[in-house]
Amino acid sequence: MKLATVSRGAGTSTAAVLVDDLWRRLPAADLGAWLLAEQPAEPGEPLPGWGPVNPLPRPGKVICCGLNYADHIAETGRDLPSHPTLFAKHADTLLGPAEEIVAPKDVALDWEAELAVVVGRPIRGADRDEAAAAIAGYTVANDISVRDWQRRTVQWFQGKAWDRTTPIGPVVVTPDDLDPLAGVAIRCRVNGELVQRANTRTLVFDCATLLAYISTFTALRPGDLVLTGTPGGIGAAMDPPRFLADGDLVETEIDGIGVLRNRVRLLP
Amino acid sequence: MKLATVSRGAGTSTAAVLVDDLWRRLPAADLGAWLLAEQPAEPGEPLPGWGPVNPLPRPGKVICCGLNYADHIAETGRDLPSHPTLFAKHADTLLGPAEEIVAPKDVALDWEAELAVVVGRPIRGADRDEAAAAIAGYTVANDISVRDWQRRTVQWFQGKAWDRTTPIGPVVVTPDDLDPLAGVAIRCRVNGELVQRANTRTLVFDCATLLAYISTFTALRPGDLVLTGTPGGIGAAMDPPRFLADGDLVETEIDGIGVLRNRVRLLP
Structure with missing residues (x-):
């Protein structure tokens, strides 16, 4: 559905x-x-x-997992994690599947295609099975990141929480019609060029595991959103690094869900 | 007022x-x-x-600054920062000035007395003067932290976002009656023993500077809350480290605002 x-x-x-x-x-x-x-x-x-x-204009919580695909972890020079690396952003960061991503022209704007999980039932202290049963569905997200701000300090928030920079959508597919654990392809293209390509079966922490882990310390409610991390291929890891330019088209796609098509607009 | x-x-x-x-x-x-x-x-x-x-049961944003007092930065072994270190938590973390802080007994629960700023007017892209004019007032907070979870990964969120662990209050004092820049004393006591003591005039990034910086990337609205960081004296930096035990009384005080008195209750 x-x-x-x-x-x-x-x-x-x-x-x-x-x-x-x-x-x-x-x-x-x-x-x-x-x-x-x-x-x-x-x-x-x-x-x-x-x-x-935008399917979820006002979620109470938007929680993101970083470092959750082995190839992306390798490109950041880190070891495989024992626990999910989590950070939060606010509803203001979200925008629709075809809206412009607007940012100042002097920042290093980068892409991060991600599978996102939408919570359908309240959970707190859930085990993995309860967490799996609480999933309303899956959507596409791009955790567009302002890398220079992200790297100013040890906490990533200020590079991740720019208003209206995280497109989500276009639809939410229910678990009976999509199984990220069995594997679905995820891709990011910039101006038609494939820059990220992976399969959700290679996630280090799968969706139900993430929801159960988060529910240990905070309640998740219907409409809350959990971004599961990005695979390898970010612009900052290219040699030389590549960032988004004014007019670039970012396409973020997950098979069985759909495509986000967001034009980048950098303001003087 | x-x-x-x-x-x-x-x-x-x-x-x-x-x-x-x-x-x-x-x-x-x-x-x-x-x-x-x-x-x-x-x-x-x-x-x-x-x-x-609890003065603010449902703020849209709760943004925290870490590493903002020179003595606390020294006890974590870091250099003075060029930019504020920011992270977010959710409204669910907040609780009232006399409520119990409830956590599982097997976590390393630590104190962090903080001055918190309450936003009174919407701002985005504000300069320091506009940000200062947007301050509704100041309150006391304790950014109680689950240190072992905080240190599991490079992002602190999972040690900072446990539901109902961040007491705030008891009142919000308007800027005409309190000037943290001129300096007010902040203290934390555990079972009557003074563990943190500092003055807000030694903040590296003052309240208006923090609000202006945050407003560069996200809108702040009336009722939003910004925690300004904790001074030296946290339990994790003691030798040996000391964490909160079941029944401990945490008192967090700022002159001119008041005292939070929160009993710790650790569940089996």
Whole structure:
């Protein structure tokens, strides 16, 4: 099943479910609100001409895992981790699957294609099975990072939490239709050139393990979002390093979910 | 002026302002909601028998600065920083000025007395003067940290974001009545023993500088909270290291604001 927040223009939005290639209304203003209400997915009126926007405009928590693909860990010069490396960002960082990524022109903007997990049920102190059962679905994310700010200090937050730099979407696919543990391909292209390519089966910490680990110390609620980390191929690790330029098109794709297409706009 | 969220028992709460030693109602369920409404502080009905609870139950952002007092930086073995070291936690970590800090008994729980700044006006891309003018007031915080989890990876979040471990309050003092730049004393006592003692005038990055820096990359809104870092004297830096035990009383005090008194309860 594919879920989304859809819109047909400014000021309109609703949660929706895809039935026979047509979005049909679910009774909430966005998917996050619909997940929080924990209702059954009963398709309402058809919505021809409506399309996916940011599925989760206001999650209470956005928690990210870094260093979770072996090849990316190698390119940062680190050993395989014994525990997930976690950091938080805020809802303001999120934007839709086709929106512009806007940043100042003097920062080192880099890409990080990621699988993201959407929480569907409240959990705290969950074991791995309970955490797996609490997954509402999966979406695509790009944890666009301001590398020079990220590296100013030992904590990455200030390079990760720029408003409206983390595209997510276009849809949320429920676990019955997607199994990241069995493996799905994830890719990032910049202006059509493939820069990241991996398979989610090579994640060091899988989705349910991450949710269970996080739930040890904090409650996760419907609509919360967990980004699972990026594979190798970031611009900062290239020789010479490569960063995003004004006008670049970043495409982030996961098979079975869809593609984010975000144009970069750097302001003077 | 002293502002607070006050309560006279479960299920009751209101924003309030202190007038002649008596809390008087402000028209919002808590201080965060009142700040968001940006109304003048017109004291309503007197509230005898009501007392301060967590002043900000649901801030949109809680951003923390680490490594911001020279003596604490020295005890961690680092050089003075060129930029603030920032990380985020969530509203769920906060609790009131007299509530129990609850954690499992097998973790290394440590204290971090801090001055916290409460945002009063929306800012983004603010300079230092605009940031100073956006400060609603100051409160006391203790960024209680789970050191063993904090040190599992290079990112501190998982040692900082345990639900209900960061007491704040008891009141928020407006800038006309408190000037951390001129200097106020901050202390932490454990079971009456003084473990941290410093003056806010020795902060490397002062409150307005921190707010302006953060506003470069993310919007700050009324009710958002910025913790400014802890001085020297944490338990982990003692020889041998000392961590909080079940039943310990942590008192966190800033002159001109007040005292947090939180009992530690470690669960089997």
